[in-house]
Amino acid sequence: MSKLRQRLSRWVQSRTMPGLTPGPYDITVRKNLRVPMDDGVELLADLIIPEGVGTALPTIVIRGPYGRSGAVAGQARALAREGFPVLFQSCRGTWGSGGVFTPQIDEQRDGVATHRWVRRQPWFTGTVATFGPSYMGFTQWAVAGHLAREEPENAPDALCLLVTMPDFGAITWDNAAFSLRNALGWTQMMDRMIRRDMLPLLLGMVRPDPKLRRGFGTLPLADGDLVATGRRVHWYQDWVRHERLTDEYWTRQSHTASLPDVTAPVYMITGWYDIFLPWQIRNHAQLTAAGRPPRLTIGPWGHSDRAMGATAIAESAAFLREHFAGGPGGRSAPVRAFRTGAQQWHDLPSWPPPGVIGGTWHLHASGRLHPDLPDGGVTSYVYDPDDPTPAVGGPSLEPRQGPSDNAAHEARTDVVVFRGEPLAGPVTVAGTPVARIGFRSSQPSADVFVRICDVHPDGRVMTVGDGIRRIGGVAAAGTDPPAGEDGFREVAVELWPVFHEFGAGHRVSVQVSSGAHPRYARNPGSGDPAATAAATHRATQEISHSPARPSGVELPLWRHP
Template structure:
């Protein structure tokens, strides 16, 4: 009777919609199915079923989430309305599922057990796809490669992944710098589960989180969770105390090595301002190198991606593969060119015709292909007054370009600008800065940002990156200083697809922090979790002609692209 009421209520709601939004199928839902894991723990799941026969049959979609089963993040209702059978499962220790939630650590074994269980159910349609974004995408990577290699009969037949990656270690410790904003912010939200947590989350959605802002400034870092939550958060303690990505804690939850083992078709979507962008594009490159190039969309959005076509493109992708629907795209890659506000259909990423160009940092503040003769640029970094984060990729609602013109006047930020461009240039790929650098501190960070300087003086952010030296987690990769104490640091920046118009200038910022996006570097080289002492650092960039500091910009000169309207 309850199911009938839900069906009738759903039909009445749909009857009031415009016909263009009417889904092909009504949907019924079976709540709180119990899915047994190999260790006896049961995870709860909801099953969404389209009403009536679906011809030809479409895949059963598995969605595994730690964020609950009833929110809009799963898109289960919309997918089932298109004819897909959808199972939405709460990860271990969340949403009423048994066991304890240990982020990343249990997703492979639980995911594999879930896929084998799904294949045995009478409602399984014969093929199985996976779907989801962020952590929901990680749960897909956790099972796909290993199952394709070891258990192909139960492996997923297709994957749809949005704003995600196969290993959360590198985003937590990005080139040695701790991603404080994302790590502590996410821990705060996940800790606020239950009825009281829902009320707090609703309040925080309406106003700034003052406790979180205060916690960002707490030293040592290992006390940040107690400052915001009132108690230690187990996984946050694990993250902040394991600085080296070679630690077993991180390697056991990394599925990057198994990405090339995925034989099923894959659709990837991401945004130029997403926190996972570099690693998702590297996962794309892994599949290309394995001879199985996925479908890829990269748009002008961040992690939340409200404007992302992920749902619609996933439906089209799956119907093409499993129902013989006509192809909806002329090329495997669709990328939005910022600065020109154009979509391009491309054969690959980066697009053919892209080559690195060297642009050197001059002591006069010039950015130019010419090599400087000598000189140095100096600035002071004070961790007690850390250089603030401004814009850049984030989990927030507005992560797009930000005007840096005031930020660039700070004494702890130095800027190198090109002359006005005679012709437009297009950045297409991952820029890499190579800076000859020394510091008076035992440990230091280099934060590099590229901006598009408009004729009116606005300096709009394009992409950025960070690299630490002298940290616990960087010891194995730190370059050796030369006889003058300088090291040449390679700093990979976020990938970009951006057009600098004629008359604009290219700017490269150099600083030593972006707090609290990345935790400030105290400068002592002590373990980040326990360090409380801070030291001011005198930083120096060398422009020696024999070892010039530079940035290599991937410039696209090809024309093999189809422009699409905005």
């Protein structure tokens, strides 16, 4: 690169990643290297080399489907400016790479072939680290445990995992509910990328897309891609037609079971509003239980929050220098977490932090939320899939990803609210709340959606965390809790992990409803296969407040040391 282009590249990086100070090294880019796969297909990659690096830092491998320019390329170049050679490869069937793109399916075999190839190259520095957010994190998980077990000589020597997880089936069918907004929105985006339909792609990133909105409203679900893209998209059809996560379609692309095989050091970064947060927290717990706790950072970010970029680059570079070049650790504790509400960072020895004490806050028929057991009664509401309860905020791939005000939403007749008294002092919830709802529906299938909110003294009702669980239907088969003689069943709903302080004078609020459309596909009520169900059925939903079958939310409460 010329000096002018080097300066321009640094300026672009600092603009796209607020707070980033680009590293000291100039870089050279070798474009369109051809990397052969075992079946003869060639994948294209760019090699980004820092100039004048003395210490042999690891070669970083990034594999993804979103192209080798733009924001992700900015991260690759930022790492190279920190002194790391970076190979940035486009997945099969994307951005000039050969073959057909089928999400998740080919990443293990192609990743294994790529790691073998990298170690044979003259520019290889002797060790390999992997890096990347979202799908680029999935490609890391696809090879890490497999290679550690089968070919340790080719396994990554460190992993830097940003807002990701190793099993995309689990988020696609989240507790048996189809994640429509993410699944169909991502499908439309990738379809346009593959076809290089760039103008609609760019416009869709800055304003609501009318085709996508119509796709969200389409029944049956199997027609959503046709409306949103104008064609059938093979992977979307696979997703909606494989509801059970035990289907071979999903099990062959899940890499959760191989996590304990990973012995390399791991750095993780995520955000409280990220779409993958619950699963990344579970992955952290898996590695911790295996005796290899990762370094973990959880900030006040959503999935594609630009504010996370500078922290991810700085902490990844420091993490890799510490392990491979004897650099300073830079962290006083393995976990660094931002406490929302209090707006404070905390260095913690573990997640959840020590000192968490569980307690159940019960839902009362009066609308009260209190630790005391309820004294009876039933709360009922009607869910109409032709006027589905809308999603208000929540983790997503959309530009706005933080907490939303639920004040107007709580006025809907299909949302019931239970509210605590104003708090005498601050209360912090740290961990994963679990709602246990005594629930009965007039239809064979129903969704239970639970959200915790922070009610501010000025009237704002701000999202803290939520979760969903479907009962009845194909995806829920074998997992439904049994119904009692009265038809009520205890439905456990694991909510989003949180680290939040409710301030003095604030109130804890719990919502119960039966949907959050289009974040999750509406439940037609019939229990028929989701791909083909078209008829809708209104449902009367009931919540039990019996002392024998109480409804409530288990809150992990934390006392600040």
